[in-house]
Amino acid sequence: MSNATLVINAGSSSIKFAVFSLAENTVSLHMIYRGEIVGIGYRPHFTVHDCTGEIVSVAKQSLITENIRSHADAFFVLFDWINHSLSEFLFIAVGHRVVHGGEKYSIPVVVSEEILCNLKEFIPLAPLHQPYEIAAIETLTQQQPEMRQVACFDTAFHRTQPIIAQQFSLPREFRQQGILKYGFHGLSYEYIASVLPEYLGSAAEGRVIVAHLGHGASMCAMKARRSVATTMTFSPLDGLPMGTRCGAIDPAVVLYLMKEKGMDIDAVADLLNYRSGLLGVSGISGDMRELLANDNPHAAEAIDLFVYCAGRELGSLAAALGGLDALVFTAGIGEHSVVIRERICREAAWLGIRVDETANAANNSRISTMDSSVSAWMIPTNEELIIAEHTIRVIGGNLHCG
Ligand SMILES: Nc1ncnc2c1ncn2[C@@H]1O[C@H](COP(=O)(O)OP(=O)(O)O)[C@@H](O)[C@H]1O
Numbered sequence: 001m002s003n004a005t006l007v008i009n010a011g012s013s014s015i016k017f018a019v020f021s022l023a024e025n026t027v028s029l030h031m032i033y034r035g036e037i038v039g040i041g042y043r044p045h046f047t048v049h050d051c052t053g054e055i056v057s058v059a060k061q062s063l064i065t066e067n068i069r070s071h072a073d074a075f076f077v078l079f080d081w082i083n084h085s086l087s088e089f090l091f092i093a094v095g096h097r098v099v100h101g102g103e104k105y106s107i108p109v110v111v112s113e114e115i116l117c118n119l120k121e122f123i124p125l126a127p128l129h130q131p132y133e134i135a136a137i138e139t140l141t142q143q144q145p146e147m148r149q150v151a152c153f154d155t156a157f158h159r160t161q162p163i164i165a166q167q168f169s170l171p172r173e174f175r176q177q178g179i180l181k182y183g184f185h186g187l188s189y190e191y192i193a194s195v196l197p198e199y200l201g202s203a204a205e206g207r208v209i210v211a212h213l214g215h216g217a218s219m220c221a222m223k224a225r226r227s228v229a230t231t232m233t234f235s236p237l238d239g240l241p242m243g244t245r246c247g248a249i250d251p252a253v254v255l256y257l258m259k260e261k262g263m264d265i266d267a268v269a270d271l272l273n274y275r276s277g278l279l280g281v282s283g284i285s286g287d288m289r290e291l292l293a294n295d296n297p298h299a300a301e302a303i304d305l306f307v308y309c310a311g312r313e314l315g316s317l318a319a320a321l322g323g324l325d326a327l328v329f330t331a332g333i334g335e336h337s338v339v340i341r342e343r344i345c346r347e348a349a350w351l352g353i354r355v356d357e358t359a360n361a362a363n364n365s366r367i368s369t370m371d372s373s374v375s376a377w378m379i380p381t382n383e384e385l386i387i388a389e390h391t392i393r394v395i396g397g398n399l400h401c402g
């Protein structure tokens with residue numbers, strides 16, 4: 001049996017996972033399997049790839065996949081696959097993405113009963129993520145009580161931001177109560193920051209905006225590879241419009257809906273989290289790929305709004321950085337949608353970005369022309385690797401990555 005670590009990354013519409021083997025003495029990490037259950041709740045699909053990128057399990061899963069209607073179903077299918085297919089590995093630890101760590105958790109931790117209790121307090125702030133991440137930890141605790149489980153937080157990367165970027169203009173006592181701009185997608189940004197020099201060379205230490213555009217979407221302004229500002233704030237609801245989330249909205253809209261339209265808290269929460277964004281505006285789907293393939297004008301309107309908001313947020317983050325050296329696209333939409341990348345780059349032409357249509361269409365890493373004063377890039381994210389590295393370090397491994 002060889003030692004391995006399992007990583008679970010529960011997103012709002014997907015559960016991604018990866019298995020890393022661990023060499024006995026050197027403790028170096030090698031990814032051996034990577035898989036995902038995507039489209040949970042609308043069009044579930046389960047795939048597993050080996051380290052060469054070959055699909056090792058999918059066709060056989062199609063029957064099971066039909067039964068995945070919720071994150072709970074997805075975990076059942078995933079753990080069943082792991083128990084049956086990975087019996088040659090001895091898992092020494094499991095690393096989890098946990099979206100909200102609040103003020104208290106700014107570094108990864110080994111999960112205890114007390115920590116789990118604290119993390120449950122953040123469920124109302126991240127209802128599309130935190131419950132599923134906690135469910136994954138609890139399911140594993142039941143199955144294997146001795147397993148060390150490490151929580152790695154999406155919020156942690158942003159704790160380097162200047163206080164002014166983390167503050168709301170509310171009376172001081174609210175800050176003491178933890179009403180702060182936390183920021184999210186931090187594990188993805190941490191990975192991108194770690195590989196930026198490989199792509200950008202010395203420009204990696206300059207002013208870079210990373211656009212994590214997935215089912216949830218945000219942007220992060222980095223100076224010298226550290227977060228200085230981001231579009232998501234107190235919860236993963238703020239900033240850009242997303243698959244089903246509204247993004248930035250005047251808080252008076254909430255007050256109006258409740259006071260004048262008789263909507264209660266649950267109805268408003270449901271509206272803003274599950275019925276808005278691309279889904280709400282199009283009335284068709286929250287999935288960017290489906291909207292791009294649909295010729296209904298409402299689909300086009302939802303995409304136009306997404307691109308427009310991304311363009312405006314880019315301007316705001318460039319202002320926070322005092323200029324811009326590079327723009328990086330990542331996550332589901334950022335990595336795969338040639339059209340959205342090109343349109344956002346065109347919105348940012350005034351900042352000095354000139355998209356290279358051929359390079360963009362070919363999904364090259366560099367997607368801007370060589371004479372573009374601000375370079376643009378597509379860099380696939382790898383939240384799982386960052387989680388695995390943290391997990392091994394937290395349990396005391398002396399890590400060299402491979
Ligand atoms: N080829 C593509 N073109 C456009 N959008 C895509 C493409 N591939 C994936 N996407 C979009 O990426 C989003 C999912 O991103 P992902 O980062 O995997 O999600 P999650 O936030 O659940 O981790 C969906 O909106 C999906 O439609």
Ligand SMILES: CC(=O)OP(=O)(O)O
Nearest residue numbers: 011012184214216236
């Ligand atoms: C924080 C967040 O929105 O995550 P995801 O993009 O995985 O939904």
Ligand SMILES: [Mg+2]
Nearest residue numbers: 011012214215
């Ligand atoms: Mg994600």
